Amino acid sequence: MIIKAxxxxxxxxxxxxxxxxxxxxxxxxxxxxxxxxxGKFKEKLLEDLNDENISFxxxxxxxxxxxxxxxxxxxxxxxxxxKYLMNISNVFVDIKYRKQGIAKELINYIIDIAKEKSCIQxxxxxxxxxxxxxxxxxxxxxxxxxxxKLDLK
Numbered sequence: 001m002i003i004k005a006x007x008x009x010x011x012x013x014x015x016x017x018x019x020x021x022x023x024x025x026x027x028x029x030x031x032x033x034x035x036x037x038x039g040k041f042k043e044k045l046l047e048d049l050n051d052e053n054i055s056f057x058x059x060x061x062x063x064x065x066x067x068x069x070x071x072x073x074x075x076x077x078x079x080x081x082x083k084y085l086m087n088i089s090n091v092f093v094d095i096k097y098r099k100q101g102i103a104k105e106l107i108n109y110i111i112d113i114a115k116e117k118s119c120i121q122x123x124x125x126x127x128x129x130x131x132x133x134x135x136x137x138x139x140x141x142x143x144x145x146x147x148x149k150l151d152l153k
Contacts, residue, residue, distance in 0.1 A: 002109050005056035005068070007049055013056060014042055016068045020092050024127070057109060059093070059102050067093035069106040073117060086114035088124040091132070103132060107139055 005013060021036065048054045054072040058065055070090040076083040088110055093102045114122045125147065126133055 001060045002105060003058050003060065005049070005058045007046065009056070009058060010042065010045060010049070012058065012065050013045055013068060014038070016065075016092055017041065017045070017090075019094070020090060023092070055113070057106055059106055061097065065094075066097040067091070067102045067106060069110060071110045071113075073119070076120075084117060084119045085121040085123055086110060086117070086119045088122065091124070103135060104139065107136075111139075 018038075048070075049056065051072075053074075054070065057069045057071075059067040068090070069088065069092075071086055071088045074085050074087050076085060088107065091103050091106055093100075093106075111122055122141075123144075124136065124141065126136065
């Protein structure tokens with residue numbers, strides 16, 4: 001089951017964000033748990049929960065949370081009048097619930113919302129080593145660009 005998260009779920013969302021930071025270490029992310037000010041991070045999550053263009057989803061298996069997703073509606077530049085796209089910024093499923101279709105269910109839920117809102121596209125970014133790329137391709141996503149970074153530390 002998928003539910004829309006609200007302020008009462010802040011601790012669950014915060015725990016998933018921490019799990020994501022740990023998981024990103026596998027992909028050479030420059031972010032370290034020690035560097036994050038979790039108090040400010042929690043404040044930002046609460047602020048985002050109040051933003052009507054940002055949505056948080058939680059997946060549940062009976063009474064246990066199994067994963068989450070964050071997505072937001074993005075208005076395209078002024079040159080393209082009244083056109084929107086949906087940006088999926090986070091999808092995460094607990095390790096013990098992976099390979100059970102939960103990420104696919106979350107993404108398809110977001111795609112349905114994007115269609116309801118007449119979005120012209122759904123986008124997401126993913127580390128090149130992330131095995132979820134195969135899932136995204138099965139759903140219909142294609143690689144449109146390559147992001148490059150230069151580490152300065």
